[in-house]
Amino acid sequence: MTERVVPPAARRRRRPTKQGVVLSEELIVATALRLIEEHGADALSVRRLGRALGADPSSLYRYFRHTDDLMLAIADELIGRTLRTWSPTGDWRADLRELGLRMHAGALAHPRAAVLSSYRVTGRVHEIEAVEAILGVLRGAGFPDAEAVRIYHAFVDQTLAFGALDSASTALPGPARAAEASVWRATYVRLPADTHPNIAATARHLVADMPRSSYPAALELLLDAAAARLTAFQRRPVAD
Amino acid sequence: MTERVVPPAARRRRRPTKQGVVLSEELIVATALRLIEEHGADALSVRRLGRALGADPSSLYRYFRHTDDLMLAIADELIGRTLRTWSPTGDWRADLRELGLRMHAGALAHPRAAVLSSYRVTGRVHEIEAVEAILGVLRGAGFPDAEAVRIYHAFVDQTLAFGALDSASTALPGPARAAEASVWRATYVRLPADTHPNIAATARHLVADMPRSSYPAALELLLDAAAARLTAFQRRPVAD
């Protein structure tokens, strides 16, 4: 068998599919994203994607070695779209807060694609840009290199993880989602104080707090802790 | 069609499968967990589970409406097991740290269940116990009720979100996972300093830090921030 996937640069002999579509990596990724947005992540399969493109499913294997490869391409495209609308101001806390909230919002906007991109390192252009930018913010703020990496890592993973978490629950089928929301009201609030004193005591807070995302709060806690460390470093600088 | 799933209380006519096994919800969940532990998360399918149990796959649908239901049952069992090996000492920071790390480790050991349980409220017994226990630790430490709920929410979501994130990457098929790990060494480290100064400057830290989970670091940051707030409250108490 000749090698299935050809590097994009060497692609020349493009010819239309039976249904008249000229395939390309970009078109495939764009169509995949559209599919995910319109019908959910479960709607993304090689076969369905092929159908949506007007091509035989197996054609896709000329562009991506396996579905995994395709996922990475999709993930990187998402990172790129998010980063394009963000520009650092110089205030590291504000910049990280803004970026975090933006990434989180982006995840919620593409609920089912967010899950895919959360746990993969793509090593592609957009991801690299993002890493460079965030590290720049932290080092510019005065974090020593090792600490900058540590904070970067926690920040990025926290944002991606919450993005995936929150968008997963957003993406639940309608009735299931309503059921989730009502568990707090229906089950937890009713627990008697003698067997579950702590839940009973905080019931009204639970009902108010739990249905909302805790990402903004968690982000603020992380920024607080990072700021505290920064002032500690500034008081007693550390060799790097 | 008669309703497929019968509430456990109403189960009476237990009869052995062709291979002589007497099914039960507990046995199914236990076997599923064993399968995951022994052969990885991908080894869990209705058909394989049936084979492992010595029963027809379709029999499982007498106990669980769909695989999702089964996953939730597994998830709750996991919460239970995690909680069972944890006993609060009275030092709230140590207790939360210990519980967080335990939950995270539990998630890593059972990736598929972890992903599901991260964004679902099961409302089952073990989950309720966990909520009660964590709230107890926080209120015992002196957090006002509203703040206790806020910290609880951030703590639990962060733990579950990181659990899902990290277990998703450990659940990657072998080669894909190896590829992930090498991206930092192969791609990022090689970026020239003139185009990517921040990555180049921190390259050795990135290689050391990124392949590991950032959960322990993120947890510590959260505990730091919470402790800072606690002392603030203790200095100037707040009506609740």
Next chain:
DNA sequence: ACCTTATGACAACACCGTTGACCTGTTAAG
């Protein structure tokens, strides 16, 4: 002893990712 019905088994359905073999239009070389 009988009747009901819970529960297990079976077969079938509609999907899935992936691959090897085949065919054909595009392209570059002569």
Next chain:
DNA sequence: CTTAACAGGTCAACGGTGTTGTCATAAGGT
């Protein structure tokens, strides 16, 4: 121009998946 190579599209098949409609039967209540 002609032609030979081969990129890239198509087809059919493999072995897997979750799920369901139907049927047989053994357990339990009466």
